[in-house]
Amino acid sequence: MASSLPRTAAVSAVVATALAAGLIAGASASAADPSTTLRIHDIQGSTRISPLVGQRVTDVTGIVTGVRTYGSKGFWLQDPEADGDPATSEGIFVFTSSNPTVSVGDAVKVSGTVTEYVPGGLNSGNQSLTQISKPTVAVVSSGNAVPAPVTITAGSVPAAYTPDGDPAAGGSVNGLTLRPQSFALDYYESLEGTNVRIGTSRVVGASAHSELWVTVKPHENANRRGGTVYGSYDAQNTGRVKVQSLTPIAQKPFPTANVGDALTGETEGPLDFNQYGGYTIAARAMGTVEDRGLEREATRPQHRSELAVATYNVENLDPTDPQEKFDALAKAVVDNLASPDIVALEEIQDNNGAKNDGTVAADATLKKFTDAIVAAGGPAYEWRSIDPENNKDGGEPGGNIRQVFLFNPERVSFTDRAGGDATTATGVVKERGRAALTVSPGRIAPADEAWENSRKPLAGEFVFRGRTVIVVANHFGSKGGDESIVSHHQPPNRSSEVKRLQQAQAVNTFVKDVLAVQRHAAVVVLGDINDFEFSATTEALTDGGALRAAITSLPRSERYSYVYQGNSQVLDQILTSPSIRHFDYDSVHINAEFAEQNSDHDPQVLRFRP
The missing domain is CATH 2.40.50 (OB fold (Dihydrolipoamide Acetyltransferase, E2P))
Known part of the structure; x- marks a missing residue:
């Protein structure tokens, strides 16, 4: 919980607040009728909220089925005689706050107050856990059989x-x-x-x-x-x-x-x-x-005439990280991603990481990473980026994360146009009949409220085999603040979508500006979009046919870059403008499915002929 109160006090506060607000139902905190023998299923009731919440109950009997001596300390109590109603649980958690003095198999009598504890606090939207708090416990006998599971x-x-x-x-x-x-x-x-x-x-x-x-x-x-x-x-x-x-x-x-x-x-x-x-x-x-032997994937190398563009969230990389992390990430770029021509990196931190001292430059981070790539047998990547204003782009305080372009100068060139900085927006002009950026690298609409306390998109102009490709690297706002899929609100409130929707609309507008200047311009939008391929965010990015979500070219069972609570899902994406009709897409699974990770995201690779 966000509260600094001890959990017992916090539970009481949560119940009182919820009762007052009508968020949970219940009576005032009084004793239940002593003439009635209450059983666990009476306390649990047939809804998610106990009909006895806030009341004191006495001599509730059951068998101890589990004891927890860490975290939320307490034990589980179960009535071995069920009531036959499938909606009412026969088990309940008894919150003791200190190490319980009971053992599995003890038959006990418990008196205490029925409470509804909301993990994460009321504002989380989470369901509550029915429990007995401030208990007095009497052991009747020991060594009893645990109720059949x-x-x-x-x-x-x-x-x-x-x-x-x-x-x-x-x-x-x-x-x-x-x-x-x-x-x-x-x-x-x-x-x-x-x-x-x-x-x-x-x-x-x-x-x-x-x-x-x-x-x-x-x-x-x-x-x-x-x-x-x-x-x-x-x-x-x-x-x-x-x-x-x-x-x-x-x-x-x-x-x-x-x-x-x-x-x-x-x-x-x-x-x-x-x-x-x-x-x-x-x-x-x-x-x-x-162990079923899951192996990390490796994508195929690009053909000579194919441009390979990748996105990789490297999870708050900075020079204070151990060399082993740099080496592992570099090895992944070389061996698993086959050294793409352009790599858009997310979560590159400044030169001293989370130390909050005003440092914003990230050249030391990038030199350490690109040196590690060379040591792993990869190309001598050059990089382009724009340093953010201090603590204005979200992420870990002091870390100043940003997007960065790495590119292999042996395969692709970068068109530098001076003037780009943290607050200057890049625009689109016509140059010799083609769309060109006014500053490159440059940020898209950095003053737009969509990017307040969030990473601003980085746009760059590249040339491959005489063809211009405009690439936009993104790291949209996180899902922090959204209710979970087990919320008591159904459907859950996904409040973070509001900002990502604004961000997607801003990027979509920029791409449309490019296409208005040059209808057949090759534009690649990529990065940690922090949203699904079926989301309103992706719909806004692709509005009007300006972009196509390339991951939808894969079979449905292969569309994922992240694993959260057992769900394999899409967060990282590459989107293409209409002129990029034919491409080869790969979500390269090297992190998200594994206990040992160098990042929590899987990189994405797109190969096409501009």
């Missing part, structure tokens, strides 16, 4: 992801009665806190931060490398589930897994809900990772 399978998870939210509740699903046989999110919610199990499952999100993602639906939007492709806002991939271990990392290192590997055997534990991905198996027992 519910097995999550391809057949048990519905094909539809979520119902639409209630318009009368601002689009929230919180008040809707759960329909676990109809919607995947309702199914998982009906098992919140319950002991669950999965069998052998394919890994669809590489291990990181002591977690991995698997799918229980191996045929759901699968690609040939083992991932699960996110192809539209209505294809959220219902079979994905996150797995964490309840064993602290200090006691047992989390296994390393790549996309396409298998988590074999049985994985079992309570179903948690957290800020980073939603429903998560807090594994009391984990299966074994089986």
Whole structure:
């Protein structure tokens, strides 16, 4: 949570605020009727919000199914006698704030306050986790059998992801009665806190931060490398589930897994809900990772008459990074990307990285990188870029990230036109019947509010075999601030789209200006667009036929450059103007699917004959 309060206090504040705002339903904080014996399914209720939220409950019984001694400390309690209602969970999390004094298999009685904890805070839009807070716990007996797990399978998870939210509740699903046989999110919610199990499952999100993602639906939007492709806002991939271990990392290192590997055997534990991905198996027992041998791809070299243009987000590269990172990225440019003629780099930081001292130059970063490329057997790339104003382009404070063109002078030349700086906009003029930039390199409309606190597009004019090609390198605004696909608002609020839409419109306008001067101009727009090929952002970029999203030339199962929460998806793109009718496109998978990464993005390569 954003709050600096201890979690117990923060939980109470969240509940109070939510109740006051009508965001969650519940009674005032009073004791439940002592004459009624309350069971866990009574507390959970048949919606996402407990009907007893804010009330104190006494002597709630169950068997301990999992204990967490790190992070959000507490334990899971489950009633071994179900009520027969598939919408009501028989398990619940008991938040103790300190190391629990119970063990798996203990039969206990718990008294405390029913709360709805919203991971990430109310403004995140996340669903809440029903729990018992400020508990008093009495152990009745030990060594009891844990309630048999519910097995999550391809057949048990519905094909539809979520119902639409209630318009009368601002689009929230919180008040809707759960329909676990109809919607995947309702199914998982009906098992919140319950002991669950999965069998052998394919890994669809590489291990990181002591977690991995698997799918229980191996045929759901699968690609040939083992991932699960996110192809539209209505294809959220219902079979994905996150797995964490309840064993602290200090006691047992989390296994390393790549996309396409298998988590074999049985994985079992309570179903948690957290800020980073939603429903998560807090594994009391984990299966074994089986290496399925996923290999990093290498694209083919360009032919002599083909111009190869690539984009690569190198993830906050600066001279303070270890030489090993520079060497690995350089090796990727040479061996995996076959030394493209032009490489648009995103996230090149200034000469001292995140040190916030006013430094904006990045020549030391670029020299270290281009030297590493030469050492890896690649060409002696030259570079062109424009230093940003200090702390005006977003990203890590002090880092001053920017886009940069690398180009191989043995294959392509750069047309330098002086005058470009952080605040000067490049324009388009006609020169000998062709479109030409007024400054090269130059920034597109840097004063436009679309680029406030964001990376400004970098335009450059290149010549290949006597043909002029205008290239625009981009790094659009991030998705930070968007609600997740497990938000209680359905559909989720994607607020970050507003800025990217403005940015796309600005770039589209620039490309149209070029085409108005020279109808058949060769224009390549590329970079970390931070949005999908089916998004409104991409629609705005391609408006009026000014550009085509080249990644759509690939089969749907191969359209991805990034893996997020088990969804293989598009963030990096190359778009082409209409005169570039024939091209060869490759999303080169070398990072996003792997536990060991040099960047979290996969580079993209376009080859064509201008």
